[in-house]
Amino acid sequence: MITQKEFYQRRQKFAKKMADNSLAVFVSSKPKIRSNDTEYPYRQDSNFYYLTGFKEDNAALLFIKRNKKVKVVLFVEKKDPKMELWTGKRVGVKRAKKEFIVDAVQGSDTFCDTVLQNSDGIKCLYYDLKVEDTRIQELQKQLSPKLLSYKDGAKIAEAMRLIKSPAEIKLIKKALGITKKAHHRAMKLAQKLSYEYELQAEFEYIFTKKGAYSDAYTTIVASGDNANTLHYINNDKPLKSGEMILIDAGCEYEYYASDITRTIPKNGKFTKEQKELYEVVLDVQKKIINMMKPGVLRSDLQKESERLLCEAMVQLGILKGDVKKLLKKQKHKKYYPHGIGHYMGLDVHDQNPYKDKKGKEIPLQAGMVLTIEPGIYLPKDDKKIPKKYRGIGIRIEDNILVTKKGYKNLSSGIIKEVEDIEAYALSCS
Numbered sequence: 101m102i103t104q105k106e107f108y109q110r111r112q113k114f115a116k117k118m119a120d121n122s123l124a125v126f127v128s129s130k131p132k133i134r135s136n137d138t139e140y141p142y143r144q145d146s147n148f149y150y151l152t153g154f155k156e157d158n159a160a161l162l163f164i165k166r167n168k169k170v171k172v173v174l175f176v177e178k179k180d181p182k183m184e185l186w187t188g189k190r191v192g193v194k195r196a197k198k199e200f201i202v203d204a205v206q207g208s209d210t211f212c213d214t215v216l217q218n219s220d221g222i223k224c225l226y227y228d229l230k231v232e233d234t235r236i237q238e239l240q241k242q243l244s245p246k247l248l249s250y251k252d253g254a255k256i257a258e259a260m261r262l263i264k265s266p267a268e269i270k271l272i273k274k275a276l277g278i279t280k281k282a283h284h285r286a287m288k289l290a291q292k293l294s295y296e297y298e299l300q301a302e303f304e305y306i307f308t309k310k311g312a313y314s315d316a317y318t319t320i321v322a323s324g325d326n327a328n329t330l331h332y333i334n335n336d337k338p339l340k341s342g343e344m345i346l347i348d349a350g351c352e353y354e355y356y357a358s359d360i361t362r363t364i365p366k367n368g369k370f371t372k373e374q375k376e377l378y379e380v381v382l383d384v385q386k387k388i389i390n391m392m393k394p395g396v397l398r399s400d401l402q403k404e405s406e407r408l409l410c411e412a413m414v415q416l417g418i419l420k421g422d423v424k425k426l427l428k429k430q431k432h433k434k435y436y437p438h439g440i441g442h443y444m445g446l447d448v449h450d451q452n453p454y455k456d457k458k459g460k461e462i463p464l465q466a467g468m469v470l471t472i473e474p475g476i477y478l479p480k481d482d483k484k485i486p487k488k489y490r491g492i493g494i495r496i497e498d499n500i501l502v503t504k505k506g507y508k509n510l511s512s513g514i515i516k517e518v519e520d521i522e523a524y525a526l527s528c529s
């Protein structure tokens with residue numbers, strides 16, 4: 101759990117980064133319609149959540165910074181028994197005043213007026229430029245004549261989100277504990293199941309059963325050649341004996357994500373070719389993870405992963421020619437087209453900055469959490485690839501915390517060695 105004190109400290113830190121005589125606003129995300137009058141389960145906006153810990157919709161946050169003094173106002177939906185009968189209890193103004201460490205709590209209906217009332221002598225308004233919201237549009241319309249500038253408040257929050265606190269790391273670990281159970285269950289059941297969606301159901305079952313309630317992104321269960329479609333989410337094909345199954349699945353626990361990929365043989369046993377390819381990807385993954393420590397550039401991890409995978413592709417006869425020349429011509433990208441990893445946290449792909457204000461790449465720092473996920477994708481219909489490798493796609497992904505001295509693999513408990521996967525499947529068959 102993130103304590104109210106921590107949310108308060110985040111707001112203090114955010115306010116320090118605001119220019120003097122400025123306002124900053126953040127708004128809750130809007131409920132999203134699935135179809136007609138049915139909605140998707142509500143998910144709070146990550147930046148709004150990061151700064152408030154408030155989970156309801158139609159809420160807003162206002163920072164007023166004047167003469168170096170800061171006042172923070174939280175706006176929440178007022179209690180309304182008639183509505184609450186349908187949609188559930190709300191926190192309401194009175195309870196929010198007790199629970200949240202802010203200077204004032206007001207009803208949501210007073211948000212725009214309160215911002216405008218506090219706008220005299222204000223030079224700049226910070227808000228999340230990505231967010232499309234009628235409340236923000238209304239403020240822009242009213243404030244434009246007097247304001248000098250608009251700035252991206254999200255950028256400040258997202259830069260703060262880059263370094264995780266001990267409490268945040270604990271939640272990611274909790275999400276990973278649940279994700280581990282789900283992946284191990286999949287390894288155990290793959291032999292007995294017939295369709296990709298049956299495996300997907302096992303993940304949803306464990307995620308919900310263990311209190312995560314939700315996946316952090318749509319689960320990918322891609323068997324055989326489907327693994328060569330990077331964002332395959334149809335999950336509707338039969339699982340075939342002798343094929344590999346790529347499963348990219350993670351849950352969200354108390355707003356924090358996990359993001360794990362394992363690629364396993366449907367039968368519980370790798371073929372010679374599957375093993376060859378798998379060991380290549382696993383070896384590259386281990387080598388890249390071993391490079392991680394403060395000061396290292398993500399782009400160097402990328403380059404090295406591309407070099408290692410290109411080298412292996414030549415050795416396996418997937419690419420022909422000189423490794424350096426192939427790399428220069430980006431030939432390897434045909435079979436390893438994606439990044440080595442990304443930041444994660446409140447979002448599975450955290451919107452953290454990869455570059456500083458001057459455009460320079462931000463090196464790894466203690467407290468960052470990244471995925472490391474090399475892959476190799478060999479389409480069935482690619483005649484240039486040796487026949488025995490066609491139709492195999494492999495990715496192995498772990499979640500790594502950068503520490504002062506190096507790194508900690510937060511998902512090391514999820515098995516990935518060939519012998520371990522085979523032994524595990526055998527013990528469960």
Ligand SMILES: [Mn+2]
Nearest residue numbers: 359471473497
């Ligand atoms: Mn990922």
